[in-house]
Each structure stands twice: as C-alpha cells, then as structure tokens.
Amino acid sequence: MDTKDTIVYEAHGNLYLNITNRCTSDCVFCIKRYSDGVYGFNLRLSKEPAVSTIIDELSGIELSKYREAVFTGLGEPLVRLDEVLEITQWLTSQGMRTRLDTIGHAKLIYPGRNVAKELADAGMKIVSISLNAHDEETYNQLCAPKHRNSYQKMLEFARDVSKAGMELRFTVVNLPKVDIDKCASIAKEYCADFKVRGYGGPI
Numbered sequence: 001m002d003t004k005d006t007i008v009y010e011a012h013g014n015l016y017l018n019i020t021n022r023c024t025s026d027c028v029f030c031i032k033r034y035s036d037g038v039y040g041f042n043l044r045l046s047k048e049p050a051v052s053t054i055i056d057e058l059s060g061i062e063l064s065k066y067r068e069a070v071f072t073g074l075g076e077p078l079v080r081l082d083e084v085l086e087i088t089q090w091l092t093s094q095g096m097r098t099r100l101d102t103i104g105h106a107k108l109i110y111p112g113r114n115v116a117k118e119l120a121d122a123g124m125k126i127v128s129i130s131l132n133a134h135d136e137e138t139y140n141q142l143c144a145p146k147h148r149n150s151y152q153k154m155l156e157f158a159r160d161v162s163k164a165g166m167e168l169r170f171t172v173v174n175l176p177k178v179d180i181d182k183c184a185s186i187a188k189e190y191c192a193d194f195k196v197r198g199y200g201g202p203i
C-alpha cells in the first residue's frame with residue numbers, strides 16, 4: 001500500500017500544494033474536523049515536506065497542463081513563509097501562475113516583515129484570503145484565531161496585498177451565522193473578488 005504523503009494534487013485544472021497541517025486558527029468548519037482531505041486525497045502529512053522534496057515532485061509534472069499552482073491543503077501555508085517564497089520563485093521561473101489561499105494572519109506571525117511585498121516579489125499573482133465573517137465577534141466565534149486582533153490584522157494584510165500589486169480575493173463559507181451580503185460589501189470596499197464556498201461537513 002502506498003503511504004506516501006500527498007504534497008501535490010490536482011483538481012479543477014489546478015495543481016494544489018499541501019505543505020503543512022499547522023494553522024493559526026481552529027475554524028468550526030475546517031475540513032480537518034470531519035475528513036482527512038478533499039477530492040479523495042488524504043492530506044494529513046506524516047511530516048512537513050522539505051522544499052527540495054516539493055520541487056522534486058513538481059519537476060516531474062508537466063506544469064503547462066495546469067491553470068495555476070495553489071498553496072492550500074489542510075493547513076495555513078504561511079506558517080512556512082520562507083518555503084512558500086522559495087517554491088513560488090521556482091514556479092514563477094517555470095512560467096507557472098501561482099496563488100496563495102490563506103487565513104491572512106501574516107502580520108501577526110511575522111510582525112517585522114512586509115509579507116505581501118515579499119510574496120509579490122517572489123512572483124505570487126493571487127492571494128485569496130478567508131474573510132470568513134462580517135465582523136470580529138462572528139470571526140472569533142467561527143475561527144478561534146490563536147492571535148488577538150486577527151480579524152483587523154487580516155483586513156490590514158488584505159490592503160497590503162492590493163498595495164503590492166497582487167490580485168485579492170475574499171472567501172466565506174456559507175454558514176447561517178455569516179452575513180453574506182455584508183461580506184460581499186466588505187469585498188467591494190477592498191476591490192476584491194468574492195467567493196462563497198459551500199460547507200460540506202456535519203451540521
């Protein structure tokens with residue numbers, strides 16, 4: 001039986017990268033709570049893959065077949081910022097468009113760094129931030145962020161993303177507590193694309 005960790009997987013014409021299971025939140029709707037992964041891929045990692053392992057795996061794939069490479073998976077990619085930057089640089093050198101899906105706590109994890117600028121300089125094209133709620137109280141209830149002031153800092157990071165010249169997207173999960181219209185207004189205010197995701201877990 002193949003027990004190799006799933007680091008790279010494909011769906012919807014994209015390549016997805018699963019580089020960590022760690023996260024700065026504990027969302028009530030997290031896939032980790034009710035499944036081992038998505039699209040039939042087990043995304044639980046026995047250990048975090050080294051950059052060389054990830055690039056080795058990507059090197060064996062015909063990248064031009066895919067629309068974009070997306071840092072996502074069963075965790076928050078930015079807990080491994082330096083690895084994200086290195087892999088993004090490599091993907092960009094191969095002509096691959098790269099997107100990051102993030103909970104957006106970069107300013108709290110790396111207070112001394114301009115993470116958005118570093119991402120843009122590495123070649124990142126799109127940053128999709130989990131907005132998740134229309135206000136801080138709802139956000140804290142749904143996401144249980146590990147850092148204080150996460151909602152505000154996530155919104156500040158979103159501004160940084162636009163300032164650094166990357167495309168910005170906000171996503172929310174369609175849950176009864178979430179005011180989707182208010183979230184859409186926030187996205188409009190930030191000139192961000194807006195995506196509502198369905199919830200596939202237990203009620």
Ligand code: SF4
Nearest residue numbers: 023025026027030075
């Ligand atoms: S940010 Fe994503 S990975 Fe982290 S707990 Fe929330 S849903 Fe799960």
